[in-house]
Amino acid sequence: MKEEYDFSQGKRGAIDPIPPGKTRITIRLDDDILVWFRAEVNAAGGGNYQTLINNALREYIQQRKEPLEDTLRRVLREELQKLS
Numbered sequence: 141m142k143e144e145y146d147f148s149q150g151k152r153g154a155i156d157p158i159p160p161g162k163t164r165i166t167i168r169l170d171d172d173i174l175v176w177f178r179a180e181v182n183a184a185g186g187g188n189y190q191t192l193i194n195n196a197l198r199e200y201i202q203q204r205k206e207p208l209e210d211t212l213r214r215v216l217r218e219e220l221q222k223l224s
Contacts, residue, residue: 158164177189177196203211 174189177192181187181189181192206214
């Protein structure tokens with residue numbers, strides 16, 4: 141190791157820039173919730189548990205916005221498409 145390091149050109153912040161449309165936050169989740177999402181990602185063979193949480197939140201929001209009749213139609217369409 142060196143005796144002294146030069147950090148005069150150093151920059152603060154994340155190493156990877158945050159992509160547009162994303163916001164870095166700190167959030168507290170219950171341990172069992174985090175364990176479940178991580179286990180789901182591991183069972184799927186890898187990936188990002190944060191993306192899985194994001195997708196779950198997006199799906200929840202969509203369900204809250206979508207009237208029941210539209211939800212039923214969407215689900216029926218998806219199921220019929222699987223059969224064909």
